[in-house]
Amino acid sequence: MRLNNRYVIALDIQDEYVRCVQIKYSSRGTWSVQRSSCKEIPYPEDNEDIAHHVRTAQAIESLLQEMSIYPLKNVVTFINGRDAAIKILDFPPVSDRKATDLEQMIRYELMMQLPVNVEQMGYDHDIIEKGSDKTEILTAAAKRSVLNRHLKLLSLAGVYPDVVTTSALALFNAFAVKEPESIEDGRIALVCLRDPNGDVVVCEDGVLAHARSFNFQVDGGKERLIKEINNSFDTYSRSHDSESADIERIFLITEDGQLPLDLVEDDLSAIMPKAQWKTYPAGDKLAFGSALASVRFVPEDMPLPPLRINLLKQIAQEKRSASRKAVKARLGRVAPTIAAAVLIIVLALLWWKTHRAEDELQFLENIHQVNNQRRERISQLGTVEKALRERMKILSWAADDYPMVSYRLYRIAQAIPDSLWLKEVYIPEKQTTSKKKRDKAQAVSKLYVVGYAHKQPQIDGFLSDLRSCDCFSDVKQESMSEVRLAGEEVLEFKLGLASEPRHLVKVSSGR
Numbered sequence: 001m002r003l004n005n006r007y008v009i010a011l012d013i014q015d016e017y018v019r020c021v022q023i024k025y026s027s028r029g030t031w032s033v034q035r036s037s038c039k040e041i042p043y044p045e046d047n048e049d050i051a052h053h054v055r056t057a058q059a060i061e062s063l064l065q066e067m068s069i070y071p072l073k074n075v076v077t078f079i080n081g082r083d084a085a086i087k088i089l090d091f092p093p094v095s096d097r098k099a100t101d102l103e104q105m106i107r108y109e110l111m112m113q114l115p116v117n118v119e120q121m122g123y124d125h126d127i128i129e130k131g132s133d134k135t136e137i138l139t140a141a142a143k144r145s146v147l148n149r150h151l152k153l154l155s156l157a158g159v160y161p162d163v164v165t166t167s168a169l170a171l172f173n174a175f176a177v178k179e180p181e182s183i184e185d186g187r188i189a190l191v192c193l194r195d196p197n198g199d200v201v202v203c204e205d206g207v208l209a210h211a212r213s214f215n216f217q218v219d220g221g222k223e224r225l226i227k228e229i230n231n232s233f234d235t236y237s238r239s240h241d242s243e244s245a246d247i248e249r250i251f252l253i254t255e256d257g258q259l260p261l262d263l264v265e266d267d268l269s270a271i272m273p274k275a276q277w278k279t280y281p282a283g284d285k286l287a288f289g290s291a292l293a294s295v296r297f298v299p300e301d302m303p304l305p306p307l308r309i310n311l312l313k314q315i316a317q318e319k320r321s322a323s324r325k326a327v328k329a330r331l332g333r334v335a336p337t338i339a340a341a342v343l344i345i346v347l348a349l350l351w352w353k354t355h356r357a358e359d360e361l362q363f364l365e366n367i368h369q370v371n372n373q374r375r376e377r378i379s380q381l382g383t384v385e386k387a388l389r390e391r392m393k394i395l396s397w398a399a400d401d402y403p404m405v406s407y408r409l410y411r412i413a414q415a416i417p418d419s420l421w422l423k424e425v426y427i428p429e430k431q432t433t434s435k436k437k438r439d440k441a442q443a444v445s446k447l448y449v450v451g452y453a454h455k456q457p458q459i460d461g462f463l464s465d466l467r468s469c470d471c472f473s474d475v476k477q478e479s480m481s482e483v484r485l486a487g488e489e490v491l492e493f494k495l496g497l498a499s500e501p502r503h504l505v506k507v508s509s510g511r
Contacts (some may be wrong), residue, residue: 081213
């Protein structure tokens with residue numbers, strides 16, 4: 001098959017169906033779906049995994065025969081993201097590093113971060129962003145037992161894939177190539193729900209920043225699904241500043257483009273209130289996106305290149321290495337002359353290894369540099385911790401000896417929601433009958449807060465937050481009236497905040 005006219009076969013295998021998509025790929029940077037078909041998998045009544053395994057293989061074989069896709073070449077599949085670990089690693093600039101050194105550094109990082117021995121994993125990486133100060137590298141890894149189970153299922157149908165990627169990365173690739181304008185600007189999330197699997201991907205200006213997968217069942221209730229989506233966004237938010245982690249748009253992809261599990265628009269708004277939600281039918285998106293993992297040449301003018309992750313890469317390299325070792329063993333038994341040739345090769349390798357010593361030392365220096373950066377980060381965290389402890393002492397002192405006026409103003413500012421506007425906060429003037437009483441220090445026990453809101457429930461929420469503050473003994477709404485502000489009808493409210501401390505901070509009444 002010519003390189004500039006290539007066909008890729010993508011398989012999307014789920015519990016209830018299997019989908020096959022034939023994609024035409026050109027080295028000029030064009031992709032198009034030539035044929036696609038889907039076949040349902042009848043689940044056995046005895047609910048045995050082995051029987052379902054066999055029926056899945058039969059469905060794959062039957063589907064390929066119906067589409068007349070033989071011989072099978074350039075086959076790409078993906079495993080569900082819950083069976084893989086996706087991590088984004090930060091490294092020093094790698095433009096001047098050799099590929100072998102980079103692979104060793106990635107292997108070292110995976111050994112440190114994965115709970116399973118890296119020898120028992122199939123993994124791959126792709127550089128997602130290069131900078132002058134650091135390089136971000138996407139890594140994906142899956143247990144070999146998971147990959148072997150997936151390959152065994154395909155082998156029953158006579159299919160031997162060249163590339164295996166993950167569902168989350170396939171989801172990103174589909175949007176990066178087919179709809180780059182939808183994710184290339186701002187902070188965008190992709191949520192794909194296909195019973196019993198869900199994937200959540202967050203993109204920052206077209207760059208993958210977070211990926212998480214989970215399980216859910218259609219008969220398990222929507223509360224579980226909402227919790228899993230919230231957990232995905234919370235995991236992303238914890239690694240970012242709370243103000244900078246707001247997601248602008250969320251694309252919800254389902255099999256038919258409809259909300260599953262009786263979800264409604266209010267449920268989506270509750271998950272991410274500030275984001276705009278848009279639903280999409282899944283169709284061939286995931287199969288199309290997985291096929292892009294096999295692309296070898298990407299045009300330079302392509303706005304968002306796909307992520308090329310092949311979890312079989314390490315396994316294929318090991319097979320090639322084992323094959324080479326077997327050939328050497330056979331050659332070693334042929335004749336003494338071949339043994340002499342092998343000895344010469346060994347001597348050449350030893351000579352080459354002596355000249356590789358400098359490269360090995362450079363690699364160790366790189367590892368040392370990474371460790372030094374970690375120590376610096378730990379030191380910075382210690383400084384931040386010390387500053388936070390000092391601030392906590394100040395706040396604890398203020399709470400124990402009654403919060404000062406500034407502390408009450410601070411708690412008011414904390415409780416103000418985004419939906420309210422604050423007009424003023426003031427201390428009521430007290431009536432006095434003599435100059436002597438006016439000069440006498442007065443205890444500041446009450447504050448008034450005046451502001452604007454669109455609806456009364458917004459004011460009630462503000463009152464509830466203020467009542468939870470430990471520095472106010474009585475919080476109530478004094479008055480409320482309708483006013484016109486900037487051409488809009490709003491509610492002007494006045495709140496009275498009273499305090500009954502053990503010790504009041506004294507301030508002069510002023511003239």
